Amino acid sequence: MTLNILTIGIIILISVFLNKASSKIGIPTLLAFIILGLLFGSEGIVKIPFDNYEFASRICTVALIFIMFYGGFGTNWMEAKKIAPQAILLASLGVAMTAVLTGLFTYYVLKFDFWESMLMGSVISSTDAASVFTILRSKKLNLKDNTASMLELESGSNDPSSYMLTAITLSIMNGNANGTKIIYMVFAQVVYALLIGFIIAKLSIYLLKHFDFEINGFDAVFVLSVAILSYAIPEAIGGNGYLSAYIVGIMLGNQNFKNKVDLVHFFNGVTGFMQVIIFFLLGLLAWPSRLPSIALPALAIALFLTFIARPITVFAILSPFKASMGQKLIVSWSGLRGAASIVFAILATVDPAYMKNDIYHVVFFLVLLSISVQGSLIPILSRKLNMIDHTENVMKTFTDYQDEEPVGFIQLSIDKYHPWLNQSIKEVRLPPGILIVSIVRDDIPIAPNGDTIMKEEDILILSARAVSNEITTELTELKADKNLIGKKISEIKLDRGRLIIVVKREDEIIIPDGNTIIEEDDFIVINNTVLKEIK
Numbered sequence: 001m002t003l004n005i006l007t008i009g010i011i012i013l014i015s016v017f018l019n020k021a022s023s024k025i026g027i028p029t030l031l032a033f034i035i036l037g038l039l040f041g042s043e044g045i046v047k048i049p050f051d052n053y054e055f056a057s058r059i060c061t062v063a064l065i066f067i068m069f070y071g072g073f074g075t076n077w078m079e080a081k082k083i084a085p086q087a088i089l090l091a092s093l094g095v096a097m098t099a100v101l102t103g104l105f106t107y108y109v110l111k112f113d114f115w116e117s118m119l120m121g122s123v124i125s126s127t128d129a130a131s132v133f134t135i136l137r138s139k140k141l142n143l144k145d146n147t148a149s150m151l152e153l154e155s156g157s158n159d160p161s162s163y164m165l166t167a168i169t170l171s172i173m174n175g176n177a178n179g180t181k182i183i184y185m186v187f188a189q190v191v192y193a194l195l196i197g198f199i200i201a202k203l204s205i206y207l208l209k210h211f212d213f214e215i216n217g218f219d220a221v222f223v224l225s226v227a228i229l230s231y232a233i234p235e236a237i238g239g240n241g242y243l244s245a246y247i248v249g250i251m252l253g254n255q256n257f258k259n260k261v262d263l264v265h266f267f268n269g270v271t272g273f274m275q276v277i278i279f280f281l282l283g284l285l286a287w288p289s290r291l292p293s294i295a296l297p298a299l300a301i302a303l304f305l306t307f308i309a310r311p312i313t314v315f316a317i318l319s320p321f322k323a324s325m326g327q328k329l330i331v332s333w334s335g336l337r338g339a340a341s342i343v344f345a346i347l348a349t350v351d352p353a354y355m356k357n358d359i360y361h362v363v364f365f366l367v368l369l370s371i372s373v374q375g376s377l378i379p380i381l382s383r384k385l386n387m388i389d390h391t392e393n394v395m396k397t398f399t400d401y402q403d404e405e406p407v408g409f410i411q412l413s414i415d416k417y418h419p420w421l422n423q424s425i426k427e428v429r430l431p432p433g434i435l436i437v438s439i440v441r442d443d444i445p446i447a448p449n450g451d452t453i454m455k456e457e458d459i460l461i462l463s464a465r466a467v468s469n470e471i472t473t474e475l476t477e478l479k480a481d482k483n484l485i486g487k488k489i490s491e492i493k494l495d496r497g498r499l500i501i502v503v504k505r506e507d508e509i510i511i512p513d514g515n516t517i518i519e520e521d522d523f524i525v526i527n528n529t530v531l532k533e534i535k
Contacts, residue, residue, distance in 0.1 A: 007048070011040065015276045030131055030279050030338065031371045037283020048284065053350045053360070056281050060343040063274035064159070067339055068242045069227040070271040071129040071156030072249025074264070076149075083150040086321050090150075090331075091126075091158035094313045098335075099125035099165050101309040102301065109304075110297050116355050119169045123345050123359065124305065124366055126162035128338025129155040131371060135336075135378055143382060144389040145327045151334050156250075159340040160243035164189045166344045173353035185238070192239030197247030200230050204248065208257040219259050220266045223252065278339045285346075286364045294358055298365035305366070306374065310335040326385040333381055337363075337370040409437075412460040426450035434464045477504075480522040490514035499527045 015033060040046040080087065103121030106112045112120065132155040136148055143151075168185055171177035177185070204226045213219045230248040231241035311332040318328050345363035348355070382388055414421055420428055425436055425448055439448050440459040446452075454460070484492060489500055489512045502525035503510040503518065510516060518524065 011036070011280065012273075012276070015280070030134065030275060031368070031375075033276050033279035034283040034368060034371075037280040038286060038288065039283075040280075041284045041286060043288050050284050053285065053346055056285055057343075057346045057350050060278050060281060060339075060346055063277050064242065064339060064343045065231045065245055066227060066267070066270050066274045067129065067278075068156075068159060069230065069245045069249040070267045071159075072246040072251075073253035073267060075152055075156055075250050075253060077250060077254040079146070079149045080153045083146045084153065086318055086323070087150045087153035088157070089317045090154040090314070092161050094154070094317055095125045095158050095161035096165065097313040097316070098305070098309050099162070101312060102305055105304045105309070106297075106301060110300060112357060115169060115173045116357060116359075119166065119173065119348060119353075119355070120301065120357075120359060120362065122162060122165035122169050123348060123363060124162075124301075124337050124341045125165060126158040126337075126340050127151075127155040127335045128340060128370075129159070131155075131336040131338040131375055132334060135375055142389045143330065144387050145324060147327050147330060147387065150327075151331065154331075155336075157243075157246055160189075160193070160240045160246065162340060162344060163242050164240055166348065170348065170351050170353050174351070188238035189240040190243070192237055193234045193241070193243035194247060196234045196239060197230055197244035198251070200226060200233070200244070201248045201251035204252060205255050205257070208252075208255075220263055223263055223267075224270075226252070275339060278342055282342045282364060282367065286361065290358060290361050291365060294361050294365060297357075298362045299369075301362065302366050302369045305337075306333075306335070306370075326387045329385055330378075330382055330387050333374060334378055336374055337367050341367060408464055410462050410464075412462060414454050414456060414458040414460065416456050420454050421456060423454055424450065425452050425454070428454075430462075434462055437461050437463045476526045478524055478526065480518050480520070480524055484518045484524070485520050485522075487518055488514060489516045489518070492518070494526070500524050501527050 014036060038044050040048050042049050042051070099118070099121035101121070102124065103118040106120050107114050107117035110117075129152075132151050136152065142148070164186065167189075168177065168182055171181070171185070204223070207222070208219065213222065226248060227245060230245045233239075233241075234244040235241035311328075314332040314335075315328050318331065323331075341363050345360050349360045428436075430436070436448055438445050438461040439452065439454070440446075440461070441455065441457075445461075492500065494500070500512055503512050503516060504523040504525065505519065505521075
């Protein structure tokens with residue numbers, strides 16, 4: 001048991017460093033996790049004997065819930081709605097077209113059984129949100145014509161369609177579905193998911209805005225449970241849990257509530273970890289010795305999917321919207337396969353339906369090619385097609401855009417001695433880059449303008465660009481001792497580079513000036529910035 005825990009800890013630690021190093025050495029991050037899994041697998045260096053597809057299926061299903069939820073949570077609907085019709089058609093009709101075209105190719109050319117061919121098409125019919133998001137963010141790909149938003153919305157929402165096609169195909173292969181049952185399955189998958197997802201999202205938004213969580217961080221625990229329930233409840237009655245999780249995610253992610261930025265950071269970390277799990281398990285489950293036997297059919301499917309099925313689908317759907325040739329080509333090329341295809345391939349492997357072919361290793365080969373080749377070439381192709389928009393910021397397509405362009409807020413109280421008392425805002429000379437964004441008067445926030453007069457007991461909220469992560473400051477909190485009590489701040493001699501920035505007195509926070517006197521039981525906060533010599 002201890003050895004297993006130690007191994008897990010080492011794997012997670014290596015994954016963290018791989019995430020940092022992969023971009024520097026030119027290997028896509030998710031590909032690095034697959035390679036790590038191969039190295040730890042049965043035929044790798046560590047040789048961990050692992051072929052429990054049932055266990056992997058359960059783990060990956062849970063991981064995909066959070067990937068789907070955050071796919072919605074991180075989508076900026078204000079940007080995405082501009083191209084929502086195209087993206088939704090790609091995520092629904094486009095998935096079905098891709099599945100059928102790939103299935104027919106597999107059946108007629110590769111001579112797989114018909115329903116096994118359709119299963120193959122269904123499993124790999126959706127694009128991978130994790131891979132697309134990673135490339136857009138890491139490469140700062142600002143694509144023209146709202147293409148980044150289109151790719152984000154499509155890849156975040158098309159996994160439920162692929163899951164539904166996979167479930168229906170497996171039911172047919174098991175002899176558990178006829179025409180009536182298939183129609184009901186489609187109805188249940190879509191309608192139950194939309195209805196339950198909408199209800200859960202509305203209740204969750206109300207609680208997040210009106211319920212006061214007593215312990216810091218419990219709002220993240222609450223949203224974590226919401227993500228799980230948004231999948232589990234519709235799944236229990238035949239709905240599409242992944243679609244529901246996505247709906248809840250996109251509704252929550254586009255609402256304003258307390259600590260939302262902290263939740264973005266939390267789920268960004270959770271989703272990143274889930275990606276590590278899925279892609280590591282993909283490598284861990286794979287047997288490299290089996291790849292030669294499936295390499296040719298897998299390569300044929302990959303080439304057909306990339307150069308025929310995906311482009312036909314994209315051109316058929318986007319052409320009526322007068323999309324440019326560059327946009328159609330870059331959307332066609334950006335149909336990366338990843339986490340969802342892996343999870344659905346594992347589900348197919350553990351299903352009792354009889355299959356002649358090793359669907360898991362075929363998908364492994366496909367994902368490997370997709371991430372390493374397609375993913376690596378997206379930035380290059382975007383430049384070649386003149387699809388880079390240098391006037392836009394791709395981070396605007398995500399709900400954590402504020403985190404990328406950080407804004408800091410400070411609070412300032414107007415007392416009877418304040419020099420701004422009874423002055424209008426336009427009379428106050430603020431440093432460039434600072435703005436008075438709100439005034440709280442009698443516990444009511446008001447939006448000020450230049451003629452607003454500042455009154456006694458007003459609380460001003462000022463905004464400015466927050467300090468970047470590269471600029472670090474070390475703060476120390478100390479209780480005032482006998483050498484400080486009774487002295488003015490101006491009389492206290494500190495080492496060069498140290499500055500008293502806050503005095504904490506009972507429940508009061510004091511921003512000191514030179515005349516502030518330190519009292520008994522005060523706590524002082526010191527900035528320990530190391531200063532360089534100014535030449």
